[in-house]
Amino acid sequence: MNKLHKLLFFSIFPILHTSSIAVAQTFDEVEINVYPVAGQVYYIEGRGGNIGLFVGADGVFLVDDQFAPLTDKIVAAIRPLSDKPVRFIVNTHLHPDHTGGNENFGKMGALIFGHDNVRHQMEISAYTQEPPLITYSQDVSFHINGETVHVFKTPDAHTNGDSYIYFKGSNVIHAGDVYRTTSYPYIDINNGGSFLGTIKALELLVDVSDDDTKIIPGHGVISGAGEVQAFLDMLLVIRDRVKVSIKAGMSLQETQAAGLTKEYDERWESGRRIGSSAALIGAAYADLMN
Numbered sequence: 001m002n003k004l005h006k007l008l009f010f011s012i013f014p015i016l017h018t019s020s021i022a023v024a025q026t027f028d029e030v031e032i033n034v035y036p037v038a039g040q041v042y043y044i045e046g047r048g049g050n051i052g053l054f055v056g057a058d059g060v061f062l063v064d065d066q067f068a069p070l071t072d073k074i075v076a077a078i079r080p081l082s083d084k085p086v087r088f089i090v091n092t093h094l095h096p097d098h099t100g101g102n103e104n105f106g107k108m109g110a111l112i113f114g115h116d117n118v119r120h121q122m123e124i125s126a127y128t129q130e131p132p133l134i135t136y137s138q139d140v141s142f143h144i145n146g147e148t149v150h151v152f153k154t155p156d157a158h159t160n161g162d163s164y165i166y167f168k169g170s171n172v173i174h175a176g177d178v179y180r181t182t183s184y185p186y187i188d189i190n191n192g193g194s195f196l197g198t199i200k201a202l203e204l205l206v207d208v209s210d211d212d213t214k215i216i217p218g219h220g221v222i223s224g225a226g227e228v229q230a231f232l233d234m235l236l237v238i239r240d241r242v243k244v245s246i247k248a249g250m251s252l253q254e255t256q257a258a259g260l261t262k263e264y265d266e267r268w269e270s271g272r273r274i275g276s277s278a279a280l281i282g283a284a285y286a287d288l289m290n
Ligand SMILES: [Zn+2]
Pocket: 093, 095, 158, 177, 218
């Protein structure tokens, strides 16, 4: 080891060490809260994507499962509502903050479902999370707890494996990360996401909803179809503005710097890459150039 390497090795090591402790501590500090949505459906907030919770005589059904270190706390949070086993989990898409608990819940006997592309994309993108055990190409229905739960693929949007989970009796839809109330939509282009597909998927979400439907976003708070429509209208405005700048021969950098989202930024800009205006415009630009 030469002097420079030695210096780097000994100076970097303590930083890595402290940050892994910091991560463990932050999971210890995560509080799990359960909120009623409608009928027999609840949502669980902790760290990562919102979990959909559906309870009844036949057992517990979950939509997504956050991170592995949170599994025990999630189970403890479910217990006041149901002492039945977690029988089924549907992954809305592949991201680790929605699938990190798969392995733990699988070991407890839960059957994990997801679209074909969730499993496929986890393999080719070298994800370390446990993929869904059972996959479907279009849709699948569960007939439990006295109602039908229809799970169906959306147009490629946040990723190429997004599904909506529609609890028909309770009139609740879990929309995964196609819809979020915390920031601009994030389009994961590396996993087959699409800006124009997001518009189509949000149109579908509005179409299948009625005035009373409650929508659980992947991140954020319960919404109605009117709020989804407003989010969609914003994307349509942004789409049209990006079209105009492409027509005017502007580069991606120029388009990102043109203030095309300025009246929306205060409400929707995340301030980091995921959920930023720049990333959204990047995805729109890529789609509209084709
Ligand atoms: Zn996601």
